[in-house]
Amino acid sequence: xxxxxxxxxxxxxxxxxxxxxxxxxxxxxxxxxxxxxxxxxxxxxxxxxxxxxxxxxxxxxxxxxxxxxxxxxxxxxxxxxxxxxxxxxxxxxxxxxxxxxxxxxxxxxxxxxxxxxxxxxxxxxxxxxxxxxxxxxxxxxxxxxxxxxxxxxxxxxxxxxxxxxxxxxxxxxxxxxxxxxxxxxxxxxxxxxxxx
Amino acid sequence: xxxxxxxxxxxxxxxxxxxxxxxxxxxxxxxxxxxxxxxxxxxxxxxxxxxxxxxxxxxxxxxxxxxxxxxxxxxxxxxxxxxxxxxxxxxxxxxxxxxxxxxxxxxxxxxxxxxxxxxxxxxxxxxxxxxxxxxxxxxxxxxxxxxxxxxxxxxxxxxxxxxxxxxxxxxxxxxxxxxxxxxxxxxxxxxxxxxxxxxxxxxxxxxxxxxxxxxxxxxxxxxxxxxxxxxxxxxxxxxxxxxxxxxxxxxxxxxxxxxxxxxxxxxxxxxxxxxxxxxxxxxxxxxxxxxxxxxxxxxxxxxxxxxxxxxxxxxxxxxxxxxxxxxxxxxxxxxxxxxxxxxxxxxxxxxxxxxxxxxxxxxxxxxxxxxxxxxxxxxxxxxxxxxxxxxxxxxxxxxxxxxxxxxxxxxxxxxxxxxxxxxxxxxxxxxxxxxxxxxxxxxxxxxxxxxxxxxxxxxxxxxxxxxxx
Numbered sequence: 001x002x003x004x005x006x007x008x009x010x011x012x013x014x015x016x017x018x019x020x021x022x023x024x025x026x027x028x029x030x031x032x033x034x035x036x037x038x039x040x041x042x043x044x045x046x047x048x049x050x051x052x053x054x055x056x057x058x059x060x061x062x063x064x065x066x067x068x069x070x071x072x073x074x075x076x077x078x079x080x081x082x083x084x085x086x087x088x089x090x091x092x093x094x095x096x097x098x099x100x101x102x103x104x105x106x107x108x109x110x111x112x113x114x115x116x117x118x119x120x121x122x123x124x125x126x127x128x129x130x131x132x133x134x135x136x137x138x139x140x141x142x143x144x145x146x147x148x149x150x151x152x153x154x155x156x157x158x159x160x161x162x163x164x165x166x167x168x169x170x171x172x173x174x175x176x177x178x179x180x181x182x183x184x185x186x187x188x189x190x191x192x193x194x195x196x
Numbered sequence: 197x198x199x200x201x202x203x204x205x206x207x208x209x210x211x212x213x214x215x216x217x218x219x220x221x222x223x224x225x226x227x228x229x230x231x232x233x234x235x236x237x238x239x240x241x242x243x244x245x246x247x248x249x250x251x252x253x254x255x256x257x258x259x260x261x262x263x264x265x266x267x268x269x270x271x272x273x274x275x276x277x278x279x280x281x282x283x284x285x286x287x288x289x290x291x292x293x294x295x296x297x298x299x300x301x302x303x304x305x306x307x308x309x310x311x312x313x314x315x316x317x318x319x320x321x322x323x324x325x326x327x328x329x330x331x332x333x334x335x336x337x338x339x340x341x342x343x344x345x346x347x348x349x350x351x352x353x354x355x356x357x358x359x360x361x362x363x364x365x366x367x368x369x370x371x372x373x374x375x376x377x378x379x380x381x382x383x384x385x386x387x388x389x390x391x392x393x394x395x396x397x398x399x400x401x402x403x404x405x406x407x408x409x410x411x412x413x414x415x416x417x418x419x420x421x422x423x424x425x426x427x428x429x430x431x432x433x434x435x436x437x438x439x440x441x442x443x444x445x446x447x448x449x450x451x452x453x454x455x456x457x458x459x460x461x462x463x464x465x466x467x468x469x470x471x472x473x474x475x476x477x478x479x480x481x482x483x484x485x486x487x488x489x490x491x492x493x494x495x496x497x498x499x500x501x502x503x504x505x506x507x508x509x510x511x512x513x514x515x516x517x518x519x520x521x522x523x524x525x526x527x528x529x530x531x532x533x534x535x536x537x538x539x540x541x542x543x544x545x546x547x548x549x550x551x552x553x554x555x556x557x558x559x560x561x562x563x564x565x566x567x568x569x570x571x572x573x574x575x576x577x578x579x580x581x582x583x584x585x586x587x588x589x590x591x592x593x594x595x596x597x598x599x600x601x602x603x604x605x606x607x608x609x610x611x612x613x614x615x616x617x618x619x620x621x622x623x624x625x626x627x628x629x630x631x632x633x634x635x636x637x638x639x640x641x642x643x644x645x646x647x648x649x650x651x652x653x654x655x656x657x658x659x660x661x662x663x664x665x
Binding site: 015016017018020022023026027028030031032033034035045050074075076079080081082083084087102104105106109110113114163164165166175176177179180181183186187190191194196 | 212213217218219221223232233235236239244246249250260261273275276278279282324325326340341342343344345347348351352353354356358390391394395421424426490511512514515518608609610617627629630631632635
């Protein structure tokens with residue numbers, strides 16, 4: 001898994017609540033057997049017109065957000081299906097972190113497993129950041145996982161919570177399967193207790 | 197001993213390792229897999245040179261991609277074919293039981309798990325599909341997981357998991373006629389929102405819930421994820437044991453009696469505390485119809501389409517405006533005046549035999565409106581055989597419904613069953629997200645009875661009026 005320590009990047013606003021995984025990556029793109037190649041399908045139905053041309057109305061198509069690497073969105077981001085294609089698509093498109101006032105559980109878990117950092121901040125702060133992004137071209141945020149802070153361009157700091165285990169996994173780019181397999185003796189002991 | 201909730205009992209029984217500042221290593225008894233969310237997981241195992249720890253605890257089927265039309269014809273979608281072939285190859289390589297497209301046991305993974313007796317009380321169950329919450333109807337702690345976690349469970353038979361909170365939703369009272377399990381869960385989601393259950397396991401309790409059949413309980417637990425919950429649970433009881441007796445993977449004979457003794461210990465102890473609670477009076481419930489683009493955007497069938505101007509918070513107002521624009525609906529329109537083009541009866545929410553019987557009861561002796569195309573897609577090959585043995589297929593066909601082969605079908609439209617842009621569908625499935633059933637398609641979630649009645653009338657109707665006729 002890709003490690004995440006600290007990242008500074010252009011922020012793009014997605015000022016909607018309940019952005020579901022069907023929007024993040026529509027189902028017609030889930031038929032592959034590979035883990036890569038999803039960047040062109042991210043937000044497909046919002047990003048592209050029926051002709052296949054980019055929809056100029058969709059925020060990520062604006063020239064000022066072309067190099068965005070942090071997405072700032074409304075509450076309950078990633079609700080719906082368990083498809084891990086959603087964080088894959090976001091990450092392959094170029095996002096390193098998603099800032100939102102809340103996340104759906106499965107999406108949040110899937111993001112951690114891929115080194116895409118979900119950052120939860122209070123709703124009023126997210127709304128204020130979105131307003132600032134819209135007002136100022138080139139608006140960049142810095143996210144520091146070690147100190148668990150988001151820094152605005154004016155230096156304002158916001159602390160965020162993250163579980164200690166998930167933090168260490170991300171900082172070290174840990175292979176979770178490898179981590180669990182070091183407890184093989186515990187798993188075997190559990191199985192023999194149960195008669196498995 | 198301190199009283200415990202059912203969830204806490206199941207959790208405690210499955211902890212392999214729990215240390216401060218670490219995720220809990222939780223043992224997974226049963227792993228269900230399908231063609232869409234597993235190819236990358238098996239590839240990961242191969243790349244790391246890892247084996248499947250317990251192929252005998254893993255069961256595979258093909259459901260998301262499969263066509264529901266004549267299975268003797270070649271499948272046109274070559275990418276879908278490759279995904280199915282990949283699952284077959286992976287199951288062969290790793291020695292996993294597969295119910296493939298031609299198997300008599302094939303079906304939607306959440307329909308066949310209980311049907312085969314694989315789903316049992318007290319078990320931990322995982323599947324790379326969010327509707328795994330369905331299996332909680334039999335008292336299993338059942339989790340939807342992502343592909344990385346599928347790989348993790350394949351390799352270790354364990355999951356790294358943070359303990360969720362518990363949320364009791366108690367529903368008491370007699371369910372009014374024409375109001376179904378689907379209406380209970382849609383009403384709950386409408387009340388608590390699509391994130392009302394985030395971080396929790398919902399245990400559904402109360403006299404209404406214990407009065408539901410096992411299949412109805414599956415409908416309720418199925419949509420727990422639509423309220424954002426990690427899982428849904430219902431205490432097992434005599435109805436559960438009767439359902440499980442003599443199924444293929446249920447314990448048999450004396451072993452079954454022993455299992456029942458253990459299962460009887462599972463229900464939440466008197467006096468156990470939940471982290472959150474909500475109480476609902478069943479008698480206050482009416483048939484539900486969603487009007488928006490998430491399952492919480494719903495109304496009683498007697499209501500009108502809401503007016504965004506009456507919503508006070510900016511986010512919700514904007515979301516409602518966006519939803520109504522997408523759905524092509526005008527505030528103030530009576531729900532029963534909304535015309536439909538398509539009807540889909542199926543999905544892991546409502547495709548079991550009792551769902552098909554309920555829809556057939558409405559369809560019997562009536563005709564689908566000329567403006568409507570209606571599909572019935574059984575949840576499994578076994579449900580299909582049962583329905584045909586009861587003559588339900590004939591009732592549906594005579595009424596003008598199409599009768600199809602088993603699969604996920606138009607619930608998510610990964611196969612050829614999709615809505616065209618702006619087509620409006622009364623659907624017994626679980627998600628009405630933008631584009632869910634096809635780009636630009638407009639989905640209204642309803643019960644099987646309401647879907648069948650809408651097919652016949654060509655618009656939504658209050659099925660309670662039909663039943664009283």
